[in-house]
Amino acid sequence: MARANEVVAALLDEYADLLSITGGEAFKARVYDKAARAIGGHHADVATLDLAALQKIPNVGKSIAEKIIEYFDSGQIQAIEKLRAKIPPGVRALTAIPGLGPKKAMILYEELGISSVDGLEEAIGEGRLAGLRGFGPKTAENLLHGIELLRGETGRSLIDTAMAVAEEIVGAISAVPGCQRCTYAGSLRRMRETIGDVDILAAARDSKPLMDAFVRLPIVAEVIVRGEKKTSVRTTRGLQVDLRVVPLEAWGAALQYFTGSKEHNVRIREIAVRKGLKLSEYGLFRVGDGSLIVSETEEDVYAQLGLAWIPPTLREDRGEVDAALAGELPDLVTLPDIRGDLHTHTNLTDGVSTLEEMLATARARGLRYYAVTDHAKNLPMQRMTDAKMLKQREHLRALASEGRMELLHGTELNIDPDGDVDWDADFLAGFDVCVASVHSHFNQSPEELTRRLVRACENPYVNIIGHPTTRQIGRRAPIDADWDAVFAAAARTGTAMEVNSYPDRLDLPDELILRAKRHRVKFAIDTDSHSTVHLGHLRFGVGLAQRGWLTKDDVITAWPLPKLRTFVARKRRAH
């Protein structure tokens, strides 16, 4: 993904927000919003496109194309600068609070001068919102809850953002003469769902050239500490990155140490102590004479301790050390194991890429089968109809004969408050595979939500429950269902639970994957792509699945297509 597309998309997004905060034409704001999405999901690097080529991107006309050119020529866009001068950045930050949109943010700013999340919290605490039109006691309460939700992720980045930064820096440091090895470690290597700091590890005899290159990277906004062994910086987007340089002989120990987790390392060091060894970031040593045991790789370190190498995604002290001691580590599913994607969208509903573009990218990524699952008709904003769905199917069938990748026609159904879905059995029978997801009524009671999900599992045409908890990291809490009851129903009915790869969803979360696996549930690692760019998120879903200890037998999208078809057919036959 070209970074330029993300930068431009972020600028247009900001302009759209500023337009709606200042009460400009709603349609204008919406167009900038749509253009931002289209550019973020566009396959070509916008920095290389001229005015005419830019205007071929959907929702980009003359005016927006000129603004993009202006940005690449001058480094800024005047129209945005003008609005920035009027509205403090903190006011826009307020709209990140769930339940607080542009209109209310503007009222808070104009009436009370509130221009930050902290300021809002203080004002609520002091009762200063009382009497403000549109802000009753319930609203104040909801805003406080929204702030809490937002704070839960404060200072942490989504995994795709952190990964992009890490890979850029690893690439740059690796190219410095004298750099013997370089990689990222820490929670990013463990594929945690959100990332606090990015940890980069390098090996070199002389650290100075690496440190020099590091602090000079264009992405670096501020140097926090600068030393011989460790340098910390903050990037232009506020992410802290630490670079540590170690001698090559200690690489294995250092990588093990800096990958963590802390809890995992405590367990590992206990094992070292019992063997008369000492493990630290500087290496593995004999306690008696303090001599360094050469441990150039992690495999060496674990082997010296009598353990099989433990994949980073398992290193959370959730039983992996005992499993390694017993030689019972799971054979985790890997990215090359994934054969298909069963949850994707096109521009027929809310995707930004065409069917052909999605298929071409999926093929290029090596997928063996691919399901198109645009939204079903009960999500009104998507304006799906029976006729549109059937036409898409016909179109897909015509394409199917052209390629080596097998094409499946599916849909993402909406699970309504009672657990029913959009179409009756006759219509559903025409799909090859169906995902069903909760998209509304998140606040039902746990009993209602549980019954709703169980009923969806019991539908013979529902093969996968999409993003089961519906959480959006930092924005929306997971729904509150009796998951053991849901997983039991999924296992009983032959319904897979999704492992959604989208970075702000990552749903099911790892703890729930572990729980579901105990019920012998099957899983579908999907991307839920809305553009060709999103197909690259698959690795995050695989990382999440690994954190849930899944093997390729657990994952239906790692199965050969005939086995998957049997999975679908068996459920239909059983009813």
Next chain:
DNA sequence: GCCGTTTTCGGCCCGACTGTTTTCAGTCG
């Protein structure tokens, strides 16, 4: 501001929910 045409102007994704109103605005998906 974009788009599509019954083109150069008028429509633009639509419905539900929530909390606040006393008939509706704001937010969300």
